[in-house]
Amino acid sequence: MPTLPVRPYRTMGFFFCILLGCLMLGWHALAQTDQSQANQKSALVMTIDGSIGPATKDYLERGLRQANDENHAAVIVQLDTPGGLVETTRDMISEMLNADIPVVMYVSPSGARAASAGTYLLYGSHVAAMAPATHLGSATPVQMGGGGLPGMDPEDEQPSDSDANEESPGDHASQDEATSDDEAGGEDGTRRGENAMERKVLEDAVSFIRGLADRHDRNADWAEEAVREAVNLTAPEALEKNVIDVVASDIDDLLAQIDGRSVVMESGEQVLETADLKVERFDPDWRTQLLSVITNPNVAYFLMLIGFYGIIFELSSPGSLFPGTIGVISLLLALFAFQVLPINYAGLALILVGIGLMVGEALVPSFGVLGVGGIAAFVFGSVMLMDAEYLAVSLPLIGGVAALAAGFMLWTMLNLMRLRRKPALGGEEEMLDAEAVALEDFEHKGHVRLHGERWNAVTEAPVVKGQRLKVIRFEGLTVQVSPAPLPEK
Numbered sequence: 001m002p003t004l005p006v007r008p009y010r011t012m013g014f015f016f017c018i019l020l021g022c023l024m025l026g027w028h029a030l031a032q033t034d035q036s037q038a039n040q041k042s043a044l045v046m047t048i049d050g051s052i053g054p055a056t057k058d059y060l061e062r063g064l065r066q067a068n069d070e071n072h073a074a075v076i077v078q079l080d081t082p083g084g085l086v087e088t089t090r091d092m093i094s095e096m097l098n099a100d101i102p103v104v105m106y107v108s109p110s111g112a113r114a115a116s117a118g119t120y121l122l123y124g125s126h127v128a129a130m131a132p133a134t135h136l137g138s139a140t141p142v143q144m145g146g147g148g149l150p151g152m153d154p155e156d157e158q159p160s161d162s163d164a165n166e167e168s169p170g171d172h173a174s175q176d177e178a179t180s181d182d183e184a185g186g187e188d189g190t191r192r193g194e195n196a197m198e199r200k201v202l203e204d205a206v207s208f209i210r211g212l213a214d215r216h217d218r219n220a221d222w223a224e225e226a227v228r229e230a231v232n233l234t235a236p237e238a239l240e241k242n243v244i245d246v247v248a249s250d251i252d253d254l255l256a257q258i259d260g261r262s263v264v265m266e267s268g269e270q271v272l273e274t275a276d277l278k279v280e281r282f283d284p285d286w287r288t289q290l291l292s293v294i295t296n297p298n299v300a301y302f303l304m305l306i307g308f309y310g311i312i313f314e315l316s317s318p319g320s321l322f323p324g325t326i327g328v329i330s331l332l333l334a335l336f337a338f339q340v341l342p343i344n345y346a347g348l349a350l351i352l353v354g355i356g357l358m359v360g361e362a363l364v365p366s367f368g369v370l371g372v373g374g375i376a377a378f379v380f381g382s383v384m385l386m387d388a389e390y391l392a393v394s395l396p397l398i399g400g401v402a403a404l405a406a407g408f409m410l411w412t413m414l415n416l417m418r419l420r421r422k423p424a425l426g427g428e429e430e431m432l433d434a435e436a437v438a439l440e441d442f443e444h445k446g447h448v449r450l451h452g453e454r455w456n457a458v459t460e461a462p463v464v465k466g467q468r469l470k471v472i473r474f475e476g477l478t479v480q481v482s483p484a485p486l487p488e489k
Helices: 007-039 054-069 086-097 117-124 161-166 169-184 196-215 220-229 235-240 251-258 286-294 297-316 322-340 345-363 369-385 395-421 427-431
Strands: 042-049 074-080 103-107 113-115 127-130 135-137 232-234 262-265 268-271 278-281 435-438 445-450 453-458 468-475 478-483
Touching (some): 042 054, 042 251, 054 074, 054 086, 054 286, 074 117, 086 117, 086 196, 103 113, 117 196, 135 235, 196 220, 251 278, 297 369, 297 395, 345 369, 345 395, 435 453, 445 478
Parallel strands (some): 042 278
Antiparallel strands (some): 135 232
């Protein structure tokens, strides 16, 4: 019996073994590549462009959490800001100081700035860097007003009558000189504030930024000067004065320059290893952009107005649904924005009173008294609503809304006056001087047809059936009539 050849099967087995070995080698090389990529450290790059506000704070907090979860070696924040809210800036600096990962504030691209709140962020970061043709400074807190009239010091004690009588002209002169020196900034020429409230805010800001400078071994004297005198520095000048640590042209240059630098973390000193870091970006997403739009003072203000008027229209016309739905959604969004914005609740109360008075004018006409009062309260409340640097309702927007409300009220009043001049279209007033027809002959009492209805009628002159009569007045369900004048020929 013949046997089958075995050489072809041996050849196929040999090639199969070679193929399997190649696959195993390829898989091993791919696994090593993935492992090397996984072991390679990276830096998370964020971008802050615009005013510092609640949306910026939320964005930075989420970026720091992601960097911590993904074990990034550093966080680089590309910064370009004109300033922002003081409390939000303090919260962001607190997050950076207590972070487990070094945070590098990098003012870029060229032409960017770190003004006002941006200067504080630079001083609060573990590494402060700037690109060429950028600047920082102007860190003076603005709108540092308090209670009382301008120029008045709420902590100054009013002298008693006896003290006033004991004062000499020389005492008055010395007091005037002291007041003048204080308003000018003191004997050394530094700014101290014009009243107690401004001094408190200014000294608090100086202490805060000096503490940040001491922590990171930066120029504390210039930081105080930036707060008191609103001075500025370019990138080379800032590097020369030890205000920043690095001037870098791009992120790769930045990573190369800060490699090996020692920074002060909450847990102690840490040496940066950034030479071969891979760059990963965490750009602002839809949540940050939506929060930025909603927390814009003008948008929040407009959402509040849409909410109030939508609910008012829904209550005045129940069942329309659309105004009420839009109003509730807009009002909830506005309330969310007000939760994170520096709202003056006295201003908000004035706005509510103004809207109520304007609605009252439309429902219960008072010949402009409620309307004018409502517009005044609305304008004052809108101006007072938000009073912070870079976060205030636009005056043209306030004026436009007030003008629109005034125009609506004027239109309502003119329509009401026009309606008062029109003849009545129903009731007894409409039937006075109307024409009736006698249904029978009668001398004193009888019946007439008036507007297609049979009425009891009285007259002082005899009438005949079919005679046209004029309605003089009503007495219950009885009309008093008189013969209508004959038409002229």
